[in-house]
Amino acid sequence: MNIATEASVYTPEVKKRKISVSQIIKYLVIILVSLTMVLPFVWMVSASLKAETEIFGFPIKWIPETFHWDNYTKVWTTVPFYLYYLNTLKIAVITTILVIINSSLAGYAFAKIKFPESNRLFFIYVATMMIPYQVMMIPQFMLMKQLGLVNSHWALIILGAFNPFGVFLFRQFFLSIPDELLEAARIDGLSEFGIYWRIILPLSKPAIATLVIFSFMHSWNDFLGPLIYLTSDHLYTLQLGIQHFITEYNTEYALLMAAAVSAIVPTIIVYFLAQDHFIKGVANTGIKG
DSSP: OHHHHHHHHHHHHHHHHHHHHHHHHHHHHHHHHHHHHHHHHHHHHHHHTSOGGGTTOSSOOSSOSSOOTHHHHHHHHHSOHHHHHHHHHHHHHHHHHHHHHHHHHHHHHHHHOOOTTHHHHHHHHHHGGGSOHHHHHHHHHHHHHHTTOTTSHHHHHHHHTOOHHHHHHHHHHHHTSOHHHHHHHHHTTOOHHHHIIIIIGGGGHHHHHHHHHHHHHHHHHOOHHHHHHOOSGGGOOHHHHGGGGBOSSOBOHHHHHHHHHHHHHHHHHHHHHHHHHHHHHHHHTTSOO
16 A cells, blocks of 8 residues: 555656656757757858958867958958849848738638639649749740840849749638628628728738748848849849859858858848747648638
8 A cells, every 4th residue: 555655656756757858858959959050150150250261270260369350341342242232132122022912912812702713723823832943944034035124123023023832821821810800891891902901911910920031031042033034243132242252263251251141131130020920920820721
């Protein structure tokens, strides 16, 4: 009897100890994975402040002996980096705004407006995400050439303004909004666009923030699109402008890292501004199908 009683007393403590050990292991794994992802960024920042001869020294010196802040000055003065910055910002901002408008309108139509073959049409539209970009490159280029938009930012903006993933994201989010709310608005005489503008969009901040982050980062970091459509130096984006520090015979790694650090600042700012809504959007989107 005493043995059974002692076992019953100590069993919860043993279980609690097991749970705490498993949590410790889980957190250790998360920390190790996080450090693995952060280390390249830390090395990039460190290399941007070093002299060219120190960058590939071994063992790695994470803190430079002398901070070469002039690397950043050279980046902004050696090439028209500010112009590449403005070009990239223009493309990313306009593309993101158009993606939000197009995707939210299409997502609202697929989620809340009943029309023939809507589900099949939605499936076909979303299935286009499975088509590799390499397959569409030549047809898109020929289309932009026919429209006279080659060597223009508008080629990149128009092609980036339509995103099947954005439509999917908004549709799944709109499905979680009760239909009774929309029916009440229709009874009160509100038009479909009024419902979309006054009711749906204010409730869609998590989905909007999620798509803003994905769309902005994609446009900002895009290299292949500008490489295909832009030929004039004054139209270059940051990703093409950074190529100035990679020559045929030499690569200026210190300046290259300084340019890369300067280039990622806007994406970090956008993420931190939208991260709260982004987390809610990831948690709530896809509840209904």
